Structure formats: C-alpha cells, structure tokens
Amino acid sequence: MSDNNQMTEAPELHELRDTLSGVAVPGRPRLETITARGRAHRRRRLSAVAGLSVAGAAAGTVLALGLTGVLGPARTPGTIRTASFTLVSNSDGTATLTINPKELLDPAALQSDLTQYGIRAKVTSGSFCSSSPAPAGFSQVVSFHPAAPGTQTPQSGVQLTITIDPAAMPAGAELSVGYFRLPSGEQQADVVLIDSNSNTCTSTPPDPNGPPTGYNQSDSLGLLYGGPGPAGS
C-alpha cells in the first residue's frame, strides 16, 4: 500500500493530474446522439446473433432481405479471403472488411469483391478520388471495430476491421478507397464517400495527419500501416 502511494505521490504524477484538470474540454454531446449510436450497435449485434442462430442458408437469406430490403441480387452471404484482406457478408446486409497490415493490398481484388457484395466503390491504386461537396452520411455507411475491452491488443500485426453498410449509402454516392504505397514502405489508404457523377482524382496521397481536403475528420477514414520492419515488407 505504501508502495502504491509513494509511487502515485511522485511530483511528476501530481503535475500530470493538475495539468489534466486544466485541460479544456468541449461540451458534452446530447445523450440522444450517443444512445442513437448505441442503438445502431445493438441492432447490428442482434442481427449478427440472429444470423448465426438461424439454421440454413434459405432462412439466412430471408432474414438478410427482410432487414435490408433493397439489396441487389448480386449479394451472396459468404466470406472472401485474400492474403491482404477478408471480406465477410453479414446477414444484416453489411459487409465486414478486415485488412491484414502485413500484406500489400490488392486494390483490384478489393474493388471486385466489394461490388460482389453490393457495395458501390471506386478503389484506386496510386490515386485518390474525392468530391466537393462531400456526400453526407459517411459515419452511417462505415464504422470501425476496435478490439473489445479486456482482450489483448496485439502489439504488432494489428488488424483493422471496417463494417460497411451499403443500405446506408446515399443515392448517387459510392465509396472511394485511395490506396498508396509510400516511399517509406508504408501503405496508406483513405476512405471517403464521393459523388459517382462528380469527383476528381489526384495522384498525391492525402496528408496522413488529417482528413483529406474538403472532408471532415468524421467524414473520412485514413489508414497508415505496414512499413519497414521485421515483418513489414
């Protein structure tokens, strides 16, 4: 006990505590905003559980159609595995993409596999396409999966899981995934929504320190991963 107290009495930790209390924080979001987001999580989770418990592919298909309504006939539940990513078609109409950071992404394969699962996407290698103004609704279309609390987060080889909901995609919009192999050996991928009929592409990778030009932090997903190292390249 005295050990613990001695340690937390260290002046540096006192200073940290004091400084922390001086950090200005913006106002709390509305509770309804949080609970609406939470409800979406619960729906997704319940759908996944329901999908697992329904025996037989026919029942699964009925459930998927019932939940999502307007998905095209190209959607077939299943899993596509490649070295660089895994794409799972979920019974609730969403698709879960897991990227393996240790492998180089295959943009062409990702493009065709997303299409197969009913996700309109433009996956480009060495260029990034964007629209101005950016279509709204990115956070409804794309969500990220952190590791569950209490589980081990691997120090290396962390995999990123993204869930894409094609039913939430605004009309006339599609996902833009711009993929770059950087001179450092790292890989960069930026994901945004674009207007299918009005977008421009550039060969310059977006600044990895912030959202792409014309987009907000909440309208984009930026990935920087891999790179030089024992398992990197």
Next chain:
Amino acid sequence: VGHDETGFAEFFQASWDPCLRAVAASTGDMLLAEDQVAEAFARAWASWRKVSRHPAPRAWVVRTALNAGASWWRRRARELPLADHDVAASGSSGTGLDTAVLTALRRLPARQREVIVLRVFLDLDIETTARQLEIAPGTVRAHLSRAVTALRNELARADTTEADPCQTTIR
C-alpha cells in the same frame, strides 16, 4: 428491455469530461478524442447491462476509446512528428494539451501511458489497473516506476532546453 436508461444517463453526465480528458491527454488530439469517446459511450450504452456491472466503467470507456482501431491507425500518423519535434498534434491548440508534461506523457511507450491513464487519471488502484490491462500488479508497479523516471528525464530535458535557448540555435 431492462435497459437502465437513467443509470446510463447519470454515468454519461458524470463521466464524459474525465474520460474525454484522459483520452485527449493520451492522444494529444481533442477532436479525435471526442469522436473516440463518443463511440465508446455508444458502445457502453449498447452493452450497458454488462458495463454497469463492470468494476470500473470509466476505465471500460477509456480503454474502448483508446482501442478504437481506426483511430489508432490515424493517430499513429499523428504521433510520428512528435518523436522528432516539439510540435503539438493538430486539435491540441488552446485545449491545454500541449503542456510539457502532457507532451512527455505522449512520448511514453503505449503500455506505460495506459497505466498512467488508469492509475493516475482514473484513480484506479493497482489491482484494478492490473485486471483491466490483464497484467500482474507487479508489472503495473514496474510500468509506473519506469513512466515516472521517463517523465522526470523528459521534463528535466525540457527545462534545460528552455533555460538555454541558444542550445537550439547553435549549429
């Protein structure tokens, strides 16, 4: 269905600020932290039955926020310049996140930082911190001790540089 809305609302009101401060201090980016913490609270709401019985619900939220996979990737890009220059990450100006001690905190290895966040910022005891991180209490103490030493050295270095501005201009 048995979802304790009132309990969650109280928890949310009481815990938003401390959780956001802890995450922002650890990441150096208030905007990003806001999004991560909002996401973590949404997940807490979705699993409130479980989270409300958790021994340290705030720690659950903070860890969930810090574990947010995508943000981690983005954050990594933000942290790279900090290793070489005293440049605050975007979103930190005017929030008090760019003080010497918080900059020093962000230079600590991830595990030491997590221990500081749980033990010092959220005031968990050693045993609860250890359980949260799934490590032994002795390891928590070791991380804390190393973190204090590293912070001390960083702050001493910052003081020296401040006291002798010529040091940075001589080539």
